[in-house]
Amino acid sequence: MIEAVGPTLPNHIVEWTVLIVTYPFFTGIVAGAxxxxxxxxxxxxxxxxQMERVGHFLAIALMLVAPLAPxxxxxxxARAFKVPFYPNPSSPIILFFILWTILLIVMFLKSYFLFRRDFVERAKEGGLFGSIANFLTFGAKNINPEEDDKKVKFWATVSIPVAMFFHAYVGFLMSAMHSMPLWGTxxxxxxxxxxxxxxxxxxxxxxxxxxQRMLxxxxxPEELKVPVLVMSAFAGFDLFVLFIEYxxxxxxxTAEWPLIAMAIKANLLAYLIEVLGLFFVLIGGFSGLRNSVGGITLLSVVSLIAVYAARWTMVIPAQMIDKGHRGIVYPHIKLVGxxxxxxxxxxFFLVFFLFFLFxxxxxxxxxxQHKEVA
Structure with missing residues (x-):
């Protein structure tokens, strides 16, 4: 469907919809973790x-599931599997594969040293998960906690710029498309x-x-004060940069702005969720909400909803602008298929399944921590 300024026919369709919106949402959580x-x-x-441990489980699950979206x-x-075997240096997808592989290797190396003590202890329990844990020790049962902690710190430090670059690559690809208003920046x-x-x-x-509640x-809340404040500060920074962008x-x-305004109007609900959600996180993080578990939970939920809406406003509106600059084309979102x-x-279900498996x-x-409790 096209909303046109004059008599015209749509000359393209909106190719990237909910799956491509979800992909940068997943990789963004990996980078943010x-x-x-x-x-x-x-x-x-x-x-x-303990919070970082939870984030690491989630990041690995998302890293394994995220490529399934594109x-x-x-x-x-099935043609996606040809990428590593028939690499094309001029294709941007090969750089994605290289970055994804490097980040996955770094995260698994961090996992090995982070969880090796747990695998050794879990292997003693026997059973299915004990056997898996025993295999994941790779025969290294002599543990040096101080040495392992140094290696965890090293690989965690390496993972930070790699994860940020991996996620930023999506924005880099979009910003390289100068023919698309809203992307060429x-x-x-x-x-x-x-x-x-x-x-x-x-x-x-x-x-x-x-x-924590389930266990x-x-x-x-006082122990979570710093991450809540960081989240809120970045929400404010995000609002400022969005203002600069538009x-x-x-x-x-200026010539395309009437079309950009039409695309924004067509996605007004997503823009409102994004802006109001980020503003709520900004204000709430510096208010009394951060002093209660319920308040922190609410801020977390709103932050995820707001950023998913932000991914929508980044991916969808730019594609809606008719290539002949005569109107906008609406996306066709299906329920099944x-x-x-x-x-x-x-x-999403696959991410949570892998998270609970890990x-x-x-x-x-x-x-x-178990020994301290005992």
């Missing part, structure tokens, strides 16, 4: 170690990174609170 790692391993906030978007998904990359911090910290906070453990779009694309909402729901194998709490 590394900020929690930075707070623990670079800034020495050891009281957030793969399902393909007409022939270098600010887009910065918007992706800033909002990633908001959603990443929000997702880790939410899962941490849920995990009957106490959640101390002012620059208005300045540089290729590029359908059902596929997105399935990806928790079952390595344990929600580390081995030394």
């Amino acid at each position: 590394t900020v929690v790692s930075a707070l623990v391993y670079l800034f020495g906030l050891k009281k957030l170690e 793969m399902f978007d393909l007409t022939m998904p 270098s600010i887009l990359l910065l918007v992706f990174l800033i909002s990633a911090v908001v959603s990443g910290i929000g997702a880790v906070l939410l899962l941490y609170v849920i995990g 009957g453990e106490e959640v101390k 002012v620059s779009e208005w300045y540089w694309n 290729r590029e359908g909402i059902s596929e997105v729901i399935a990806l 928790v079952s194998i390595a344990g929600y709490k580390s081995a030394h």
Whole structure:
């Protein structure tokens, strides 16, 4: 369907919809979760170690599931497996594969040293998960905690820039498309990174609170003060950069602005959710909400909803502008089938399945935490 200024026919369709909206949402959480790692391993906030552990489980699950979103978007998904075997240096997809592979290797190396003590202890319990844990020790049963902690810190430090670059690559690709109003700006990359911090910290906070509640453990809001403040500060920074982006779009694309305004109007609900959600996180993080578990949970949920809406406003409106600059084309969102909402729901379920699988194998709490409780 096209809303036209004059007599015209649509000359394109909106190719990227909910799956491509979900992909940068997933990779953004991965990048944002590394900020929690930075707070623990670079800034020495050891009281957030359990929260960082939860974030690491989530980041690995998302890293494994995220590539399925663009793969399902393909007409022939099986062709994605040709990328590593028939690399084309001129194709941007090969750089994506290289970055994804490097980040996955770094995260698995961090996982090995982070969870090795847990695998050794879990292997003694026997059973299915004990056997898996025994295999994951790779025969290294002699543990040196201090040496392992140094290696965890090293790989956690390496993962931070790699994860940020991996996520920013999506914004880089979009900003390289100068023929698309709303995309042809270098600010887009910065918007992706800033909002990633908001959603990443929000997702880790939410899962941490849920995990503690499920185990009957106490959640101390004062211990979560720093990540909540960081999340809120980045929400404010995101609003500022978004303002700069759209002012620059208005300045540089004056001729296309009526079409841009039409695309914004067509997605007004998503824009309102994004802006009001980020503003709520900004204000709420510096108010009394951060002093209660319910308030922190609410801020986390709103941050995820706002950033998912932000991914929508980044991906969809630019594609709606008719290539003949005569109107806008509306996307066709299906409930079931290729590029359908059902596929997105399935990806979310797969993420949570892998998350709980990793928790079952390595344990929600580390081995030394269990000893402290005992």
